[in-house]
Structure formats: C-alpha cells, structure tokens
Amino acid sequence: MTDTLTGNPRSDTGTADDPLVIAGRSFGSRLIMGTGGAPSLRVLSEALRASGTELTTVAMRRVDPNAEGSVWDVLRENAISPLPNTAGCFTAVDALRTARLGREALETDWVKLEVVADERTLLPDPVETLDAAERLVDDGFTVLAYTNDDPVLARRLEQVGCAAVMPLGAPIGSGMGIRNPHNIELIVEEARVPVILDAGIGTASDAALAMELGCDAVLLATAVTRAQDPVLMAHAMREAVTAGRRARLAGRIPVRRYAHASSPARES
Amino acid sequence: MTVNAIINGETRQLAPDTTVADVVRSLTRAESGVAVALNDEVVPRTDWVRTVVSPDDRVDVLTAVQGG
Numbered sequence: 001m002t003d004t005l006t007g008n009p010r011s012d013t014g015t016a017d018d019p020l021v022i023a024g025r026s027f028g029s030r031l032i033m034g035t036g037g038a039p040s041l042r043v044l045s046e047a048l049r050a051s052g053t054e055l056t057t058v059a060m061r062r063v064d065p066n067a068e069g070s071v072w073d074v075l076r077e078n079a080i081s082p083l084p085n086t087a088g089c090f091t092a093v094d095a096l097r098t099a100r101l102g103r104e105a106l107e108t109d110w111v112k113l114e115v116v117a118d119e120r121t122l123l124p125d126p127v128e129t130l131d132a133a134e135r136l137v138d139d140g141f142t143v144l145a146y147t148n149d150d151p152v153l154a155r156r157l158e159q160v161g162c163a164a165v166m167p168l169g170a171p172i173g174s175g176m177g178i179r180n181p182h183n184i185e186l187i188v189e190e191a192r193v194p195v196i197l198d199a200g201i202g203t204a205s206d207a208a209l210a211m212e213l214g215c216d217a218v219l220l221a222t223a224v225t226r227a228q229d230p231v232l233m234a235h236a237m238r239e240a241v242t243a244g245r246r247a248r249l250a251g252r253i254p255v256r257r258y259a260h261a262s263s264p265a266r267e268s
Numbered sequence: 269m270t271v272n273a274i275i276n277g278e279t280r281q282l283a284p285d286t287t288v289a290d291v292v293r294s295l296t297r298a299e300s301g302v303a304v305a306l307n308d309e310v311v312p313r314t315d316w317v318r319t320v321v322s323p324d325d326r327v328d329v330l331t332a333v334q335g336g
Contacts, residue, residue, distance in 0.1 A: 034336040044334065059335025060303070062276040062328060063296045072301035072332045085336040100310045101330050105303035112336060221336060 016246045020217050022194050023110075023142045023163040027054045030211070031241045032083070032196060034221025035071050037173075038230060045074045047224050050234035057083045057112050057219070060102050072106070083144070085112035090125070092132035099136055111136060112166070112219075114146040122172040126153050130160065137161035146198050149179070151186040158193050165191060166219060169210065170200025173222045177206040181213055188214035204233075204240035211244025212252070274326045282321055289316035295329050302331050 019026035033053040038044035048056060058071050075082050084102025086095040092115065099111045115132050117125040124147050136143045137160055144164040145157045154165040167187055170176035177200060178184060188195050197210035198219040207218045218241050227233035270281040275291055282291075288304050288311050296302060304311045305328040311319050321327060 035334040036336055038334060057336030058332035060330045061333045061335075063298075063302065063331045065295050070298065070301065070331065071334050072298070075332075082332065083336075084332065087335050097305070097308060097310075101303040101305060102332075103303075104310050104312065105301050105330060106332060107300075114336070 014249065016242070016249055020194065022144070027217075028052075029054045029238070029241075030217040030245060031207075031238055032056065032217055032219040033224065033234075034219065035074075035225070036087075036221050037225035039225075041069045041071065041074050043230050044071070044225065045078060047230040047234040048074070048078055048080060050231045050238065051224065052238045054080060055083050056080045057085045057221070058106070059085055059087045060098055060105065061088075081110075082106045082108060083110055083112050084108065085146075086114050086132075087116075089115050089132075090117070090128070091115065092128045092135060095128070095132040096135050096139070099141060100139075103141070109140055110142045110144065110163075112144050112146060113162075124148050124168070126150070129153075130156055133157050133162050134160045144196065149183040149187070151183060151190060154187045154195075155190060158191060162193060164194040164196050164216075166196040166198035168199040169197055169206065172199045174200055175202030175223060176200055177202050178209055178213070181209065184210070184213045184215065201237075204236040207237050207240040208244035208247070211241055212247050214248055217241075271321060271323050273321050273324065276328055286321050287317055288319040288321065288327065291321060291327050292316060292329055296331065298331060302329060304329050 019028055020030045029052045031051050031053050033051050033056045035058055084106050086098045089095040089098055095115050103109055113132055115125050115128040116122045133143050133145050143162045144166055145162045146166045147153050149167040157165050169178035194216035196217040196219050197215045201207050201220040201223045210218050224230050224234045273282055307326050
C-alpha cells in the first residue's frame with residue numbers, strides 16, 4: 001500500500017466475476033442478506049430474489065405455535081443457504097448455546113457470531129466476541145464474526161480461526177453508512193480471510209463504498225427490509241455491490257487538489 | 269400423575285412419559301428447521317423420541333425467525 005490517502009494501486013487481483021470464497025465454499029453473489037424487519041414473508045422472498053443473494057442470516061427463537069409460514073421455508077423455496085446468527089446474545093456462553101441450536105435446527109456448522117454489549121447501541125462486545133469465537137472454532141463451527149471496525153480485534157478474530165471477519169460500518173439498523181472508512185481499509189489490507197462489511201448500510205452508495213474500500217462482500221438487512229420499496233432496494237444493492245467491486249478492481253484515479261485537463265491542450 | 273415442566277418459558281402439565289418429540293409436535297408442524305434444548309443442552313433430533321421429559325425440566329423448542 002502506498003502512503004497516499006486515496007487511489008488504489010491495484011493491489012487486488014481477480015476479476016469482477018470471481019466467486020466469493022469463504023472456508024472453501026464459493027458464492028456467486030457478494031451480497032449476504034439478513035431477514036429482520038421485512039413487512040411480510042412474501043415481500044422478504046421477493047426482495048431476497050431481487051438481491052441475488054445465496055447466503056442469508058436468520059435468528060433462532062422459541063417457536064410460535066400460531067406462526068404461519070416461516071423464514072426457513074422462504075430460504076428453501078429460493079435455494080438460499082441459511083446462516084444462523086447469535087443475535088440477542090450478550091455473553092460467549094449464550095452465543096455458544098444459540099449457535100449449537102442453530103446448527104441442530106438448520107443442519108449447518110456455519111454461524112454468524114454476534115455478541116452485543118447493550119441494547120441501545122448493539123455494538124459488539126469485543127471481549128465476549130473473541131472468547132465466543134475461540135470456543136465456537138474449537139467446537140467445529142465455521143465462524144463469521146461480527147466485529148467493531150477495529151483492525152486489531154479483526155486480526156485477533158482471524159488468529160483464533162474465524163473464517164471471515166465482519167466489521168460494522170455503523171451501528172445495526174442505523175443506516176449511517178461507513179463511519180470510519182480508514183479503519184475498514186486497514187482491516188482489508190491485513191486480513192487473509194474475507195472481510196464482509198456488516199451493519200450500518202443505509203443505501204446503495206454505502207454498499208458500493210464498502211466494495212471500493214476492498215471488502216469482499218456486504219451483509220445488510222434493514223436497508224432493504226425497511227426501505228419504502230424493499231424489492232427495488234434489493235435490486236439496487238445487488239448492482240451497487242457489483243459496481244463497487246468492479247471499481248475496486250479497475251483501480252480508481254488518485255484524488256488531486258487541482259484540475260487535471262481531460263482534453264489535450266489546444267495547438268497554436 | 270402429571271409431570272410439571274417448563275415448555276418455552278411456560279409451566280405445563282404433561283402426561284407421564286411425554287417425550288421431547290411429543291412436545292415438539294404439540295408446538296409446531298414443521299419437520300425441519302427446529303431444535304430443542306433440554307435444560308440448556310441441545311438434544312439431537314435423533315434422540316427426541318427416546319428422551320422423556322422429567323419433572324421440572326426446561327424444554328426450549330426453537331426455530332429460525334427473521335433476524336440479522
């Protein structure tokens with residue numbers, strides 16, 4: 001990495017059509033979806049289809065005997081792989097229990113590890129997250145860890161065996177976009193596992209920016225499910241992720257302080 | 269003699285020899301996408317029919333919901 005503030009020295013190899021590879025599994029789509037907040041299962045199903053996603057998070061909760069239809073049915077109908085999460089957990093012990101239930105219910109050892117510190121910010125608890133990651137890896141899970149935008153914590157999560165690190169752009173559901181793009185770049189520079197920007201995305205340009213910063217994928221839910229038109233926003237996100245990835249690979253021009261003529265000087 | 273157990277957070281009276289499989293069937297028709305914890309320990313699906321609920325057991329039956 002050169003010591004310029006902007007401008008990508010084209011350090012990324014690969015092509016726009018390369019699959020996303022996590023723990024040896026390939027995905028054609030670099031957009032991972034969440035399912036929280038959709039107005040109905042029908043709208044959710046349409047939005048997931050429009051997003052082109054192949055991997056989608058779900059939460060584990062007590063069954064509601066009166067529920068009609070289920071998100072599990074929606075994923076199966078659309079041939080989307082489930083990624084059970086540990087949402088709602090505040091300690092490593094909680095997360096381990098929830099992850100094991102997700103593994104049993106959905107027959108996958110993949111888990112989105114999410115251990116938050118408090119209800120108001122929903123920010124990841126770094127100490128509990130790292131502890132949980134280590135225990136889950138020991139227990140045979142493929143761990144995709146939701147984390148703060150902290151390059152040191154991301155490094156530690158990778159060291160204990162996480163298959164992907166998922167730094168937040170901003171707090172869950174806030175739609176504030178990427179508050180610290182520099183830290184995301186630092187995480188990307190160092191990581192040897194996929195970096196997935198998770199949380200904070202508000203609109204398509206945020207998703208494109210994540211990919212331009214070098215992230216391997218984007219995970220989002222609220223930005224789509226609570227948009228006025230979730231299906232249209234899902235489509236926009238799909239295109240934004242693709243566009244951002246292409247721009248990253250293309251190598252953007254450096255930012256200059258003054259103009260740089262794009263037409264040749266007039267010959268006299 | 270009935271057995272008092274806590275099913276998804278609510279105390280219920282169960283017939284003697286009620287199994288985890290019976291509890292699951294009483295709550296959902298889903299045949300997949302469901303997991304059970306008995307006193308916080310996961311009960312593998314293959315053990316549901318032979319796991320009998322004892323007095324004061326806590327049985328949690330979970331499924332995937334919208335989230336994340």
